[in-house]
Amino acid sequence: MTPNRRTFAAGLAAGIAAPALIRSAFAQGGSTKIGMVVPITGPAAPSGAFAITGAKIAQEAVNKAGGVLGKPLEIVTEDDQTTNPGAVLAFSKLASQPDIIAFIGSIRSTQMHAMAPDMLKAAKPVAFGGTDPNLTKLGNPWLFRFRPNDSYSGKVIAAFGAKELGKKKWAIVHSTDAFGTAGGKALTEALPENGGAVVLDQGYANQSQDFTPVVLAIRQSGADIIGSYFTFENDLGIFARQLRQLGVNLPWVGSPSLVNAVALQLAGPTLNGTYGVADYAEEASDAARTFGKLFRAQSKAIPDNQSSWTYDAVTVLAMAINKAGSTDPQKIREAMLSVRGHQGAEGPYNFDKNGDGLHGYNIVKNDKGSIVFDKRIEFTPQLG
Amino acid sequence: MDLVLQLLFTGIGIGAVYALVALGFVLIFRATNVVNFAQGEFSMVAAFLMVLLAVDLEWPYWLAFAAALVGMAVLGAVFNLTVYYPLRHRTYLPVIISTIGASIFLANTTLALYGPQPRVLSGWFDNPGFTLGPVYVDNQYLLIIVVTAALVALQYWFFEHTLLGKKLQATSQDKEMASLLGIRVSTMIMITFVYSAVIGGIAGILVAPILFVSIQMGATIALKAFAATIIGGFGDVAGAIIGGLALGVIETFGAAYVSVPYKDGFAFLVLVAFLIFRPQGIFGERVAEKA
Amino acid sequence: MSTAATTLVPARPKGRLGLAAYAAFAALVVALAVGVPTNGYVLNILMQAATFSIVVFGLTVVLGLCGQINLAQAAFFGFGAYAVGLGTTDWGGPFWLWLAVGMVLATAMGALLGASTLRLGGHYLAMVTISFQQIVTLVLINWLPVTKGPDGVGNIPRPAPFLEAHVYLGLCVAILAVVGYLVWRLPDTKLGRAMRAIRDNELAASVAGIDAYKVKVTAFAISALLGGLGGGLFAGGFAYISPDQFSFAESVIFLTMVLLGGVASPIGAVIGTSLLILIPEWLRFLKSIPGLYLAIYGAAVILIVLFMPDGIYGFVRARLERWRRPVARPGNAAALTLSGGGSAGAGTVLELSALAKHFGGLKAVDGVDLAIRRGGVHALIGPNGSGKTTTLNVISGLSRATGGQVRLDGRDITQLPAHARTQAGLGRTFQNIRLWRSMTALENVMIGAERPGSAVANDAAALEERARAALAFVGLDGRADEPIARFSYGHQRAIEIARALAADPTLLLLDEPGAGLNSTEKVELRDLLRRISARGLTILIIDHDMTLVSEVAEHITVLNFGRRIADGYSADVLKHPDVVAAYLGTAPDAPA
Known part of the structure; x- marks a missing residue:
């Protein structure tokens, strides 16, 4: 390692010559x-x-x-x-x-x-x-x-929502594709051991143009928290806007897409105050x-x-x-x-x-548009 | 009841979007007897033009809107000259394939130029909506409903009360007869494509604040608009509007009371039912007996 | 259905030599597929090309031969794939069983879909198939307990002894070769000819005795069957399937494949399929700009449609055809036998009683009685709009009577569809010639001769002999193998009559046979009608040309405003005051 780094530093010092030097240094073996x-x-x-x-x-x-x-x-x-x-x-x-x-x-x-x-x-x-x-x-x-993997995200969402936030009645919204279905299932399975229960399990097809029926179903279900697995950010954005428009302001914990960059750009302030599990938190x-x-x-x-x-x-x-x-x-x-x-x-x-x-997983919070690290929930793996 | 009213409003709003796009289908179908599979891409391209002008270049919204529509008019003309016109004497199949090719081309050229990230386009109003009794009224949906109604009224006036409109009607009913009457059929078809591209563009720009601007936005809407066109009876403007609205409402209520994941299926089930039991659509004329 | 197809008569391998050569070639390709070591990438491309080609053959049949659009081929593809995928992994049982189940399932769904919607055509059919496709996709995604939903089905096994990828590829190629051969030969079978007739002119097909609806449903079912077969093989080839591989987008790709390569031949299907798999692979080097290569692909599709209307193979064939000259045959055909006559004057061949046809408020035919005696030529005349052609259409079954009866040889045929009336003994021609323009004169007439119930329908040699005899009868046997487009208008008219004669009808209906003919051709037509009549066949003719009518017809019936105003021997009828008034009292007819 060290000699290499030194060679490289020398190359950098040589300025313009550097790329050529690296190329020749590496050239012998492709x-x-x-x-x-x-x-x-x-x-x-x-x-x-x-x-x-x-x-x-x-x-x-x-x-x-x-x-x-x-x-x-x-x-x-x-x-x-x-x-x-x-x-x-x-x-x-x-x-x-x-x-x-x-x-x-x-x-x-x-x-x-x-x-x-x-x-x-x-x-x-x-x-x-x-x-x-x-x-x-x-x-x-x-x-x-x-x-x-998704069994962890389900466990983390359930643990955080039911224990940390103390919400027991869950409305789960998930895409019907492979990712969403598996996620929804994992969350459903993880809830009982955390004292939570599913009051609404609502799948939707990707690229839906409208989520009014979903939002109204959530409003009617008596849920006190939303757990979500969205695949595409534009679906998430439409859902989030309609959720707020129709006056649903329940706590919301979701899969990573809830707190990713595209979702933040598309959905803007409608996602404020939501929690996401994030494999990455800065x-x-x-x-x-x-x-x-x-x-x-x-x-x-x-x-x-x-x-x-x-x-x-x-x-x-x-x-x-x-x-x-x-x-x-x-x-x-x-x-x-x-x-x-x-x-x-x-x-x-x-x-x-x-x-x-x-x-x-990390739990992050969308605090007025910026993603704030909340905590990391780690499980002990069985290492073989 | 509150629930029903809210669903109804949303259904009509989304239905108006289908209706607008369906209008473009119908116009081209009446003029040329072919289905334009790239109609949805008109909406998508217009929305991206709008993002380019209003968001990236920060033009005033109305100026960007006008410029985007001019751009769509040009696209409509070029589309006619390259995709339809050379094939006008062939059967409908090559034209269908050619418009499919055009749709792939437009979607991926936009992707190449603009990159894959969906974009946000703000609506015409700063205020997103208001509450009217138990119903939340989204301003953008309201605008779409109003614009659709206005366009239909305008179109009615245009076709029934102007010379150009009548010429266009004559062309769509019988091309040979129209050309015998001295109507320049190719000009009429050109006007139709330009107008359809502009209408598709208006639909795209209006719906962008709701659905976001993405490469896929056109294809998703177009398929539904297509179904609306059939339900309304191909070749009938009023039918397309009713078909679009009906589809929007059926879909929304179907999702609320039957199944959300199968939401897209309702459109097609209704469509199949219509095709089997009433192929002429709600308003369409009886399929003529061939002899 | 395509312009250049009119000048294209695909040559097919004739006889055992051609088959042997094809079999040897196929065996060589299979051996190469099994024996030549290739890397996984090439293998995957070949596997995809082979299985997709079988699926696209389905479109060659339904679209290329029968002219019906199918935008749900990926759904049928999915039936086959899911049957094999779920069957072999979840439910147990051998690969072959589930492959067969998938094919049966696909065929049944295809027939069902076709049966419910094939009465509609064109865009409507396009829409129904799109809807069906969307619904199938939604079910595959959402019916979790059975289809496993969007996760798809994995670990799909291959059957022994085809476990190894190269060997399995060999199997796919062998099946491809067999199916390809069958599809190649199909146009020259009775079913294939019927499909082509429907594609070229459905109305004429019904009148030639073809049950168009049944044939279309069959074509659709075959298309679905091949989709299912390809799907089953695909599932074994790639071991994993999921709903997005069977979506509408995939159906569009299949359609593009068949149109790109050439819809008229299975060779075109293979070319189109291979190219559409390869082009995106070749263009991968453009990947640094997202979307660019698919944009080029889209543009290429438009260009090929613009400049190669019959696809790539059609384009190549058209170039090759230029080098081939039609071979003129000496006219040594046998004499045409016509049995429909019987002894002149004995009995009534056709009887109309109170026949009516109303279009809304318009009474086009309003209670017409008519009896046509066996033998001789009977003319139906009247001014424009008097209901002549409508009467003929009601007689031949192209439109349904509003009231009254039609009896042929004493049998009530009022409720029969057009093709069944042809089988019952009606033959007809059209005012605007309706020949199948992509076929040769001989093929046109053969389909006529092939009507169900005819003595020669099931004997290929006798069938061809009869068709040649019919062509000889109208003096065109020397040009039997030329495509229709090369014939003059008058000759096309004669071929249309030969087609009707070949079916050996009891009654021949001629709808303005003189329209558009020059004076020499009219003389030839007159002589032809006299020769037919001399054989004892009864003719009912409509024409505006009074010279022709008075020269050939012994009996004349006159219609005006949908009613019969005169009936009797020609000389008497033409002097009838009402007839004179009807003709002089209305604007002179322009011959159509």
């Missing part, structure tokens, strides 16, 4: 490549743009620190078009390049399911962000999750603060989980490959599984035998 499947087109394209920014920030940091296996880290992206067939082709295209030694998969669970058979065949580590708990129970040893730790600073230097947007998970994924993959000391997938896998207490932007990483790295 680069170490990580493949990344990401939505560049289609409905999830907004989240794809953030994912790429997060990965690039980590890539720069890794390369500044000497790269991976002595070579610069390169990230090869392929568009999944936000569709499953698109994702399968994108992944298999990456997988057919033998010099790619690890992958970053999708934040969308259904696309992870679609790619999973090919990922098993590729037999190289895949870092992914889809939060369906089943993904790490497929018996696929190559999957490593870089976000807390004030949660020093590592999170560091990432926040780096992200703000790159983008006008507010840093959130859509970029933090790829940042962590690239960082940890680079770390594991360096620790393994080779491109051998099995060795990298073992290095991944042995990660303990790595402080990532999203929290402490401890990979269990299933490949789940994170085991807790």
Whole structure:
């Protein structure tokens, strides 16, 4: 590490010569490549743009620190078009390049399911962000999750709302897609042990233009708190506005989309006072603060989980490959599984035998438009 | 009762949006006998133009609005010249595919130029709405209802009481006869496309403050507007309006009293029922016997 | 349905040699698919192309052959995929069983959808299929206990011995080859000809004895069947399925595939499918600007529709066709037998009693009685708007009578649909010629000869022989294999008559056969009618040309304002004062 950093510092001193120098220094062995499947087109394209920014920030940091296996880290992206067939082709295209030694998969669970058979065949580590708990129970040893899975978000929302806020009668609003359904289920299951009960379980289809019936149902249900799993921010924005217009001002605790950057921009003050579970909260730790600073230097947007998970994924993959000391997938896998207490932007990483790295969530509050860290709720993982 | 009134208002509001977009479908269908699958993209493009002018360039709202509509008129003309006109002598199928191609093109060109983030466009009013008895009235919905009504009235006057309007009607009823009467059919079709693009644009700009400005906004509305068009009877302006409003109301009440996740299904169930039992729509004429 | 199709007569492999060559080629491709090592990316593309192509074949049948739009193909694709996916993982049982279940399910849904809506056409059909598609998608997403909802179905197994991806690909390619061959041959079967006839001119198809509704429903069911087959194979190929793969957007892509490649042939379907899978892959290098490559894709779709109206394969074929000249055949056809005559003057062939047809308040036909005796030529005349063509349409079943009866050979046919009347022995031609313009003269006449119940309908060789004989009868057997567009107007008229004759009718209805003919052609027509009449076939003719009418017809019936004003032997009727008044009292007719 040190000699490399010194070389690099010397290069920096040389000013304009630096890029050329790095290129020549790295040139002998080419680069170490990580493949990344990401939505560049289609409905999830907004989240794809953030994912790429997060990965690039980590890539720069890794390369500044000497790269991976002595070579610069390169990230090869392929568009999944936000569709499953698109994702399968994108992944298999990456997988057919033998010099790619690890992958970053999708934040969308259904696309992870679609790619999973090919990922098993590729037999190289895949870092992914889809939060369906089943993904790490497929018996696929190559999957490593870089976000807390939905069973945690349900537990955290239930614990925070029922215990900290003391609200027992829940109205659950969730998208009927894979993410929303699984989330709603996890929350429903976690409520009884926290003393809460579901008075309304309301699914909705993505890209609804109107939520008046949902809001009225909440008003009628006698609920004293809302728990939500929204997939798309524009749905969330419409719901939030109509909620306030129709005079519903119940406490509201929701999945990460409630407190992400796009939602804040779209929904504005209608989200004031809401709580979200966030895999990323800028004030949660020093590592999170560091990432926040780096992200703000790159983008006008507010840093959130859509970029933090790829940042962590690239960082940890680079770390594991360096620790393994080779491109051998099995060795990298073992290095991944042995990660303990790595402080990532999203929290402490401890990979269990299933490949789940994170085991807790931050609770953040939307305080008049700015996201304020409230507390972190951490569960003890069963490390194998 | 309060509940019913609130649902009714929302249903009519969302229905008015469908109706506005449906109007564009009907006009083009009457003039050319083809369905324009890119009609929804007109709304989307106009909303993005509005974001560009009113938000990014900070033009006054009315000026941006006028400029966006001029832009839509140009788009309508270009659309006609490239997507419809060269195919005018072919059957409806190639035209359908060509408009589908145009829809993919417009959506993704906007994406390439503008990036994937949805945007916020503020409404015409600073005040979002007011409470009228038990009903919350969203100002933007109110505006949409008023504008739809005004446009329908204007259109009625235009078609029934102006020479150009009558020429357009004649063209839509019988192109051959119209051209024998010395009406320039191609000009009439051009006017129709320009007008449809502008109407679609108005719909897009009006609905943007409610649904946000996104690449997908056009496609979602267009499919419903399409259903509204059938329910109202293809080729009938009054039918499209009633169809749109009916759809909005049915959907809202269906969601409230039957099922929210299946909300989008009501539109299509009603549609299928109409197609099987009353294919001529609410107002449409009997499908002529062929001989 | 497409302009250039009129000049296109797809050549198909004839005989065993062609089949053997095709089988050898297919075997080679299967062997390559199994044997050549490829990486996962190429394999996935090939797997997708093979399974999608089978689905798109369905559209070749329903849209290309039968001219009916189907925007729900992805839903049928989904039925097959979900049957295999859920069947093999949740309910147990072999892959093949569930593949069959999926195909049956898809076919049943296709037939049901078709049966409920195929009486509508064009845009309405488009809308119903879109609605069906949306509802299926919603059910797949929301019916959690059965479909597993948006999570989709994973870990779908492949059947032994096709476990390995390359071998499974080989299976898909083999099925593709077989289905492709069947679809390729379909246009030359009875069903295929009926579909093409409906596509080119549905009215003429009904009048040729084709049950258009049944054939359309069949086409729809076949399309759904192939969708289901492709879906089942797809599920095995990719091991995971979820609702968004079977959405409306996917249906639009299937439609674009078939139109892009060329709707007329399964080769076009394969080309279109492969290209639409490959183009976005080729354009991936443009990914740095989001949306750019899909924008280019959209523009490419418009350009291909503009400049290659028959798709890529149609475009290539049209270029190749230029090098092929039609081969003139010597006229050595057998003589045409017409049995419908019987002995002249014996009995009544057609009897109308109090026949009425009202359109709202307009009484187009208002209580007409008419009896046509066997043999000879009977003319129905009258000024414009007197109800002649309406009468003919009511007789042939194109419009339903408001009241009264139509009896053919003593049998009441008033309630029969058009195609059933043709089967009962009616033949007719149209004022504005209604031939199937994408077919050859021979094919047109063969469909005529093929009417159910005819002696030759089930014997391909006899059928062709009869069709050639009918063409010989009108003097066009030497040009039997030329497409319709190459014939003059007068010859097209003759082909239309040959088509009706080939069915061996009891009664031939001719709707203004002289319209638009020049004087030489009229003389030829007169001679032709006399020759037909000489064979003992009864003819009912409508025409404005009094010379023609008086030269061929022995009997004349005159209509005015929907009522019969005179009836009897030609010479007498033409002198009848009411007839003279009707003709002189109204504006002179412009021949239509």
